Amino acid sequence: MSVTTVERAASVEPPARSQPSYLTSGNTIASWLLTRDHKRIALLFLASITFYFFIGGIAATLMRLNLATPQGLLQPAVYNRMFTMHGIIMVWFFLIPSIPTTFGNFFVPLMIGARDLAFPRVNLASWYVFNLSGLVVLYALIMGGADTGWTFYTPLSTVYANGYVFAAAMAVFINGFSSIMTSLNFIVTIHRMRAPGMTWMRLPLFVWAIYAVSIVMLTATPVLAMDTFLLAVERFIGVGLFDPNHGGDPLLWQHMFWFYSHPAVYIMILPAMGVVSELIPCFARRPIFGYSGMTIALMSLAILSFFVWAHHMFVAGISIYAGIVFSLMTFFVAVPSAIKVFNWTVSLHKGSIVFDAPMLYALGFVLLFTVGGVTGLMLATLAVDVDLHGTYFVIAHFHYIMVGATVSAFFGALHYWWPKITGRLYPEMWARFAAILTYVGFNLTFFPQFILGYLGMARRSYTYPAVWQSWNLLSSAGASILAVAYVLPLLYLGWSLFRGLKATANPWGATGLEWTISSPPPKHNFERTPVVVTEPYCYDPERHTFVTQEGVLHDE
């Protein structure tokens, strides 16, 4: 899709680069490690979370290897540590920071027409705090890991567990500060740093999603911080607020934990929704359907996420009336979620759809998110949950949301913005192959787990009756395909860094402000502050034209 410019489109290629790109201005190690440039910090985060993604992936590989045979390969104690560390690392060291700290960091200022985030030093500090917490979790892992499950339920975690629970809990505690700093930066930036004309209802939906997720992060994380702090105190001194011997209530831990960790699911999914809302209009070449409905859905998801936490505790001994209320509230979540799915679907209608790799990932997201969402409603039903709680059905459900949906969107974003970030085009056919492989591998891995859960296979068990081996083997085989699909982009994207074709400023013909500047962007983004005159996603599928947010008309 090459951009042939018409008379008004002279500004699509900046004529001569008056300042070097952010990648080439300063090449010392110090210029990277002490940078205040949001784009470089985004790349630092990208390196960190990719590392933890593969660490968590190794733990998952060992788990699936173990479950390939009914008697298992690993010692039961080792298996317990593997699924715990898989959960902790994937949740706090990949999924929660994944899209906000990388693409959010890189593109929120570009999309709103700002020269940087509001607090660049806080942004850099966030990366250092993240890595500090990463070192603590690696310490816990190398010393032998924790074996409480990622939920740290008391009194198992405070009294009975033998692993490095204190270190793991402190890692989560410290990690929270990184989340808080990042989200604070986004909220203030989006409020105060928008370019002239960039009104709230002209913000790209990705920015709205980052705003919604920042609010959830900012208000949920301190509860987890206090919760893990109290846990660490109790683990350290031996007496604490969750200790039943002194009248403490272990359920209180669960309430406070899920008060954070349910919204945490929305922390993972909201930015992914934002990414998909960018991809679908761009590759369907038509405006998003129901823009204002999408923004309202995002914000209602952010708010509703705080009123559903106890649906994780239906069988933990809460009252039946509380259960009914939380079940009902959980059903309410389906409304904005469904609005989003319908709007993405309708956005394809009468479009001129291009099946490039980012679009394949986006369509995969919508399908996997729908499966994950519908099975979520099944689990929200009180009577069904009594049967399915603690089975592989739950595992399959939340992996459809967190891995199927969020990681697909992460890879979609990575491909979509790769030309802008690096200035290079990736090999399209390899990318399409990886996108399809991800979808196939993912479904092969996790769909059998729905069936296993329905049959009654308990989660966190290192062994199972031999009759379930074929389903488990299918799941493990799918996991190996999924692993290939996740490693593949590392190879061809790495190749494209050196051998890929040079990218133009706007290779996809997209409308956002980030595409009006050169690829890769100059150090301070905009030489002059852009003026926004129109809403995002002004694509015209019939005339094959689009209008950027600065109001410049282009032919495709």
Added chain:
Amino acid sequence: MTNSSSVAPEIQFANLEQQGDTAQLGIWVFLVNETIFFGALIFTYFVYRISYPQEFAAAAKDAVLWCGSVNLAILLTSSLTMVLAINAGAQGRRQEMVTLLIVTAALGCAFLLIKGYEYYLDFQDHVVPVVDFATKPGEGSAGELFWIFYWVATGLHAIHLMIGIALVLYMLLWRIRRGEIGSAYYAPLEVVGIYWSFVDVVWLFLYPCIYLVGRS
């Protein structure tokens, strides 16, 4: 007096006004987070206070009321001097601002000294969980929960106050000395002041929870 014209806005801001505005919003957003952090702790306190009213009342009688009350007066006064310092800075009265900030920091230190003395009295009274704890009549096993809350809450508050004192000293020894705070631009001092008042407000909530409820 102060030469604020030497302060240039950072690259991402159009002017100093936007920069100051943004800094203020930043601290308020941060305080939302802090409020929920302490809110979660006070929430756990109320959960147990409602579950074990007699035991908590019995345990709370051992809290040193005069220390808490004097500290409340000290912190409220320090917030007043802090606000007056910002006011003086905004109007360009540099000497007055410096004096008031020194008084503010000194009041903060006085709070910590009294708090330290109170901790010493607590030690004498055997109310330090695990280290030296003697269950008093009427408080049962839940009394220890009160004291865990007491140590965690006052400890976290003291850490916040120390950060506040450090910020005031940073203002005095670095930003003001370099002439970066004056009538044209005083947002950094205002941010520190908002944070300082927050630490004060936390004590306003902890004080009745620890020292007053159930004592009659």
